[in-house]
Amino acid sequence: MEKISRTKIIDLLASDKFGTTINVKGWVRTRRGSKQVNFIALNDGSTINNIQVVVDLANFDEEMLKLITTGACISVNGTLTESVGSGQSAEVQATEIEVLGAADNTYPLQKKGHSMEFLREVAHLRPRTNTFGAIFRIRHHMAIAIHKFFHDRGFFYFHTPIVTGSDCEGAGQMFQVTTMNLYDLKHDETGAIDYKNDFFGKQTSLTVSGQLEGELAAMSLGAIYTFGPTFRAENSNTPRHLAEFWMIEPEVAFNEIEDNMQLAEDFIKYCLQWALDNCMDDIQFLNNMFDKELIDRLNFVLSNEFVRLTYTEGVEILEKAVADGHKFEFPIFWGADLASEHERYLVENHFKKPVILTDYPKEIKSFYMKQNEDGKTVRAMDVLFPKIGEIIGGSQREEDYEKLSRRAKEMGVPEKDIWWYMDTRRYGTAPHSGFGLGFERLLLFVTGMSNIRDVIPFPRTPNNAEF
Ligand code: 4AD
Ligand code: MG
Numbered sequence: 001m002e003k004i005s006r007t008k009i010i011d012l013l014a015s016d017k018f019g020t021t022i023n024v025k026g027w028v029r030t031r032r033g034s035k036q037v038n039f040i041a042l043n044d045g046s047t048i049n050n051i052q053v054v055v056d057l058a059n060f061d062e063e064m065l066k067l068i069t070t071g072a073c074i075s076v077n078g079t080l081t082e083s084v085g086s087g088q089s090a091e092v093q094a095t096e097i098e099v100l101g102a103a104d105n106t107y108p109l110q111k112k113g114h115s116m117e118f119l120r121e122v123a124h125l126r127p128r129t130n131t132f133g134a135i136f137r138i139r140h141h142m143a144i145a146i147h148k149f150f151h152d153r154g155f156f157y158f159h160t161p162i163v164t165g166s167d168c169e170g171a172g173q174m175f176q177v178t179t180m181n182l183y184d185l186k187h188d189e190t191g192a193i194d195y196k197n198d199f200f201g202k203q204t205s206l207t208v209s210g211q212l213e214g215e216l217a218a219m220s221l222g223a224i225y226t227f228g229p230t231f232r233a234e235n236s237n238t239p240r241h242l243a244e245f246w247m248i249e250p251e252v253a254f255n256e257i258e259d260n261m262q263l264a265e266d267f268i269k270y271c272l273q274w275a276l277d278n279c280m281d282d283i284q285f286l287n288n289m290f291d292k293e294l295i296d297r298l299n300f301v302l303s304n305e306f307v308r309l310t311y312t313e314g315v316e317i318l319e320k321a322v323a324d325g326h327k328f329e330f331p332i333f334w335g336a337d338l339a340s341e342h343e344r345y346l347v348e349n350h351f352k353k354p355v356i357l358t359d360y361p362k363e364i365k366s367f368y369m370k371q372n373e374d375g376k377t378v379r380a381m382d383v384l385f386p387k388i389g390e391i392i393g394g395s396q397r398e399e400d401y402e403k404l405s406r407r408a409k410e411m412g413v414p415e416k417d418i419w420w421y422m423d424t425r426r427y428g429t430a431p432h433s434g435f436g437l438g439f440e441r442l443l444l445f446v447t448g449m450s451n452i453r454d455v456i457p458f459p460r461t462p463n464n465a466e467f
Helices: 009-014 062-066 116-121 130-152 211-221 257-278 280-289 294-302 311-323 340-351 401-410 419-424 439-447
Strands: 021-033 037-043 051-056 073-082 090-101 204-206 223-231 244-253 307-310 355-361 377-385 389-396 432-438
Touching: 009 021, 009 051, 009 090, 021 051, 021 090, 037 073, 051 073, 130 223, 130 257, 130 280, 130 439, 211 223, 211 244, 211 419, 211 432, 244 257, 244 439, 257 280, 257 294, 257 355, 257 377, 257 389, 257 432, 257 439, 280 294, 280 439, 294 439, 307 311, 311 340, 311 355, 311 377, 340 355, 340 377, 340 389, 389 439, 401 419, 432 439
Parallel strands: 051 090, 307 355
Antiparallel strands: 021 037, 021 073, 037 051, 073 090, 223 244, 244 432, 355 377, 377 389, 389 432
């Protein structure tokens, strides 16, 4: 076959250089036609759109043609021609075809309309479907948007460790990291496991948040963000929880809770606008296939201010709903941790807009949050979204050494694990705030998918770490 440098399908479809000889490579989506002419829909991942390859069967070897089946990878030399029937502007009249990789008839993505559950079982191949091609291109673009948002505003991307000796959220939902022989564990005099001979000489886990180290960085670089993998061993088999997810955590010196809320709102809106500006083909496809309200919902959030209210006000609304006959699965009262159904009631039924709830009871929030004068609440903020519930969790941080130390003790966070964190409050402490955005929760909103397992390439959930 003549060597011609490859052009991506996205560029071919945008080209009007009809008559030129080109090379295109990709995977066969479908093949149809008559005894004389066949039409191959070819996709190379550069765009959701396929290019049509027109094959005059008489010009090609029969044995080679047999190998051009759904899933096969081919390289085509041909003439770019203006298309009349394929729904695209350009197509390729094939002159030479090489089968780079045949796919036998066990290829699982034969027919259209596989269920999302089935596609999770073939997560190694599902990026080859239109849906997952769209989702993973959007995922890429959103990562770029996030870096651009912060970079343009003078934030520094700060890398926090993945292996850690502290439990930031204090929830004890950590995966242990060890090189010890689990069949022959050594114990100390008290009968406890002796970690002195473990790899790090102490007990370590995968991080549940980069926040504590992020705060150290904010106290020197001023404004930072982290963006990395995060691990939680919570046994929640829900459409919104992963054991391994990605979190973005900005942390800003001198910001108070109001600044933090504004940053969160600006940040999310920037990401949504970016999606509409850069991923419209893919979003349009998902809108048509799965969720006819997706684009409207994105525009709606962009054009409305987030509602801001306190937890106490939120609970009053929910209690009134119950009094008016609304049924929740979980009880609602001041002090209760809000369930997803409560959050969604506020957002979807009551305000019909994204909501930022602040000033939660201190008992249901982490030790590091700034304590309010009332002695009961902390300066927490959760951003609640339609269809998702909590998309962001954050707070102003307690900058006072004594108050923080007392709260850590009360909540059973051992100071020996966080002495370095406490040092920030001893050496030039300052008001500061930050939050964490769950990357996959953002992607749920942007793609309209209903299960978080479908917006990460290889989901890790209870009883599932395949691929
Ligand atoms: O509310 P969370 O637990 O807050 C923190 O971790 C803070 N340290 C953040 C900070 O202030 N820097 O988690 C933050 C967000 C949640 O709002 C949610 O979007 C996401 O992370 N998240 C999860 N996403 C997927 N699967 C899980 N198991 C998640 N747990 C939290
Ligand atoms: Mg939270």
